[in-house]
Amino acid sequence: xxxxxxxxxxxxISLIGLLFWGVFLACGAVVTAKVVPTIMxxxxxxxxxxxxxxxxxxxxPAARAEFDRIRSVEYSIVSVTGADLEISKENEKVRxxxxxxxxxxxxxxAFLLIKYEGRSR
Numbered sequence: 001x002x003x004x005x006x007x008x009x010x011x012x013i014s015l016i017g018l019l020f021w022g023v024f025l026a027c028g029a030v031v032t033a034k035v036v037p038t039i040m041x042x043x044x045x046x047x048x049x050x051x052x053x054x055x056x057x058x059x060x061p062a063a064r065a066e067f068d069r070i071r072s073v074e075y076s077i078v079s080v081t082g083a084d085l086e087i088s089k090e091n092e093k094v095r096x097x098x099x100x101x102x103x104x105x106x107x108x109x110a111f112l113l114i115k116y117e118g119r120s121r
Contacts, residue, residue: 031106038102041076046118049076049096050083053120056094060087063096067111079116096120 048070057063064082071077074084079100086097099117105110 018035030070031104031112034104035112035114036104037076038079038116040103041079041102042116043076044076045098048077049098049118049120053094063094068116094120100110 048067051070052063052066054097055066057066064085064087066082067080068082071081079102080098084100086096088095088097097117097119099115102114102116104112104114
């Protein structure tokens with residue numbers, strides 16, 4: 001007669017595996033915490049540019065001054081000034097575009113470079 005082995009097999013994660021995943025998730029959380037504010041800044045700039053373009057300013061200096069006024073109120077806009085905006089007219093409508101780079105310090109000599117660019121609707 002054959003006997004069946006009824007022993008239980010261990011399941012789960014080892015301590016080394018747990019440490020590996022813990023470090024991996026912690027690094028991911030740190031990078032996310034550093035990137036999210038730059039994404040929020042981009043959307044704030046985009047919203048400001050859309051608002052200015054919808055108002056159809058008469059001159060380029062007026063559009064730049066309006067952006068600088070919004071920038072003085074919105075504390076999160078630090079990467080772009082009114083002088084950095086590219087302003088043109090297409091089909092009698094003002095188009096405002098912008099582009100900038102954000103460098104995020106990760107650790108030691110490692111940086112994350114994010115290139116943002118946007119345009120009014």
